Amino acid sequence: MMAENTKHVSYADAGVDTAEGARAVDAIKAAVATTNRPEVIGGLGGFGSCFSAAALKDMEDPILVSGTDGVGTKLAIAQLLDRHETVGEDLVAMCVDDIVPMGAEPLFFLDYVAIGKLRAEHVAKIVGGIAEGCRKSGCALVGGEMAEHPGVMAADDYDLAGFVVGVVDRPKLLGPELVREGDVILGLPSSGIHSNGYSLVRKVAIEGRSVEELETPLAELGGESLADAVMRPTKIYAGQLLAALRAGAPVHAMAHITGGGITENLDRAMPDGLDALVYRGGEDGPAWDVPPVISYMIREAGLTTEEAYRTFNMGVGMSVICAPEDAERVRELLAEQGLESFVMGEVVPGTGKVVYDDER
Secondary structure, X not given: OOOOOOOOOOOOOOOXXXXXXXXXXXXXXXXXXXXXXXXXXXXXXXXXXEEOOHHHHHOOOEEEEEEEEEOOOHHHHHHHHXXXXXXXXXXXXXXXXXXXXXOOEEEEEEEEEEEOOOOHHHHHHHHHHHHHHHHHHOOEEEEEEEEEOEOOEOOOOEEEXXXXXXXXXXXXXXXXXXXXXXXXXXXXXXXOOOOOOHHHHHHHHHOOOOHHHHOOXXXXXXXXXXXXXXXXXXXXXXXXXXXXXXXXXXXEEEEEOOOOOOOOOHHHHOOOOEEEEEOOOOOOOOOOOOOHHHHHHHHHHOOOHHHHHHHOOOOEEEEEEEOHHHHHHHHHHHHHOOXXXXXXXXXXXXXXXXXXXXXX
């Protein structure tokens, strides 16, 4: 029996509103349902999420490929601007495009939303973006967790994490072991900064500016505002790349250009004894277009060329490596899926690094 002078403190008094949590689940159910695949069993609400593996029986040697990631400092800018509709799409992109370089098809996705104060409408915007990313990549959003953290996070603060599971048949597994000297490196254009380098972006372009200033169009950005440019969602390549592979694109390896830029990601597709030689020389810079927002950030931060290529994607969101005799065919199949591409380099003898033509 409760002592007569003991104060009653409910879970809601402690800062956790379970009723609002239930409202949030109801608010996202419709969006989640739009991502369903035939393999999904049941729906939201169970203790675990079920996904049939029956289709894997048709594979010679199915290999499960998993990945996990977050959105990082870009969320702080989203909170400042009160723009939450596309950060979920960023989350999915960071995960699914990390497994597609192995040739893996994303099967299902789970998310984790940690938030200071749960508001159903707010969470619905975030998860709506996650659902949109899942639809674009062809994977099912099968579950997740919404965790309210009063006293640990400020009421308007939140963080996101995602987890994806995919599959590839071992004979179709892509990677550095297939790469050969003389292979061509193709680049796929990025949509902008994507989701990396935002600690620097925030430091040099966001801090000290009002929301009104951030939403003012700038000539340096082609008439776009900083707010629009930095919040443009990360492009998702997985669905289109997989369609090209299914159509017969003879690809050896791929590299998702994320944190660490071209320098510290393209090397992950190189075997020992070979380098990725990237064509960035010439008076006008690289042979591809660098998005104005990236050039703007480089100027504002005073980055050297070396620093820039280790910080930003420099306009290349994904690299695709193939034999030189297959390059045109690969580009054609990519184009059929709506993916523009350009030749950005070649594979040469070396030590497994990225090197640049203007440094040789």
